Structure formats: structure tokens, C-alpha cells
Amino acid sequence: MVPGWLLLLAMALPPGATGAKDCVFCELTDSTQCPGTHMRCGEDEDCFTGQGVAPGLGPIINKGCVQSTSCGHEEPVTYMGVTYTLTTTCCSGHMCNRAPGPESGQLEGVTAAGLALGLLLFPHLL
Structure with missing residues (x-):
């Protein structure tokens, strides 16, 4: 049987923490x-957002998974016949490269608040 505090901790961890x-x-x-x-990314990969620029044109973007060693690098990419300079920005959390919105920062706070509340309500589990 799994001790209650271990189960509570496992439920409180964000999905990408394992x-x-x-x-x-x-x-x-x-x-x-x-x-x-x-x-789904591999264990040695991070989420990324790529932002590309070309003189006189609007930006381009892409998102996905990339090897951690490729984070922060610039590389040329061709889109619609134009060569852009694409810069890869990585993040390490679960779904961290999603579009910012009202739900983005709130889920992490709910998880932390749930863990704190659980520890306050069930101190004997420690």
C-alpha cells in the first residue's frame, strides 16, 4: 500500500516533472x-517556441520538441520561399510552450495550493 503522503505528493507534481x-x-x-x-517529447527534450525574422517581413513561429542542446540557437529556415533567421527558445514544463492565457499560470498555483492545503489538513501523514 502507498503511504498517503506519497500519493498526495505524486498527485501534486506537475505532469512533466517525471x-x-x-x-x-x-x-x-x-x-x-x-x-x-x-x-509527446522524449526525456532529453524540451518544449520550444521558434520565432523567425526576415528583413521587411512579418515574423514566423513554430512550436514542438527539441534536444536540450539546441535551445537558444539561431538557424536559417525557408518559409514561403524566404529565408528567415529562426531563434529557438526552450522551456521545461509540461505544455509550457502553449499560448499565454488566463489558464497558463493558474494551474501551477492550484497544484501548489492543493499540496499546501493537504499538508495543513493532514499533517499526520508526514
Whole structure:
């Protein structure tokens, strides 16, 4: 049988804290919106958002999983016949590369608050 405090701790951990994580994936696009789809990353990968620029043109973006060693690098990519400089920005949390919105920072707070409340209500589990 699993001790109650261990079960509570496991439930409080964010989904990406145990190795592989889910990230948002979307192809290169010049849209300001990139809702994307869910993608499972490998254990040695991080979520990323790529932002590309080219002189005189609007930005392009893409999202997905990338090897941690590729984070922060610039590389040329061709989109619609134009070569852009794409910079990859990584993050390490579960679905951390999703579009910012009201729910983005709130889930982590709910998880932490749930853990704190559980420890206050059930101190004998420690």
C-alpha cells in the first residue's frame, strides 16, 4: 500500500516533472495564432517556441520538441520561399510552450495550493 503522503505528493507534481512531457506542436506559420496539437517529447527534450525574422517581413513561429542542446540557437529556415533567421527558445514544463492565457499560470498555483492545503489538513501523514 502507498503511504498517503506519497500519493498526495505524486498527485501534486506537475505532469512533466517525471521525465517525458507533452508540448504544443505547430508547423512554421506566419499567423499570430499557433494553437497547435499535443506532442509527446522524449526525456532529453524540451518544449520550444521558434520565432523567425526576415528583413521587411512579418515574423514566423513554430512550436514542438527539441534536444536540450539546441535551445537558444539561431538557424536559417525557408518559409514561403524566404529565408528567415529562426531563434529557438526552450522551456521545461509540461505544455509550457502553449499560448499565454488566463489558464497558463493558474494551474501551477492550484497544484501548489492543493499540496499546501493537504499538508495543513493532514499533517499526520508526514
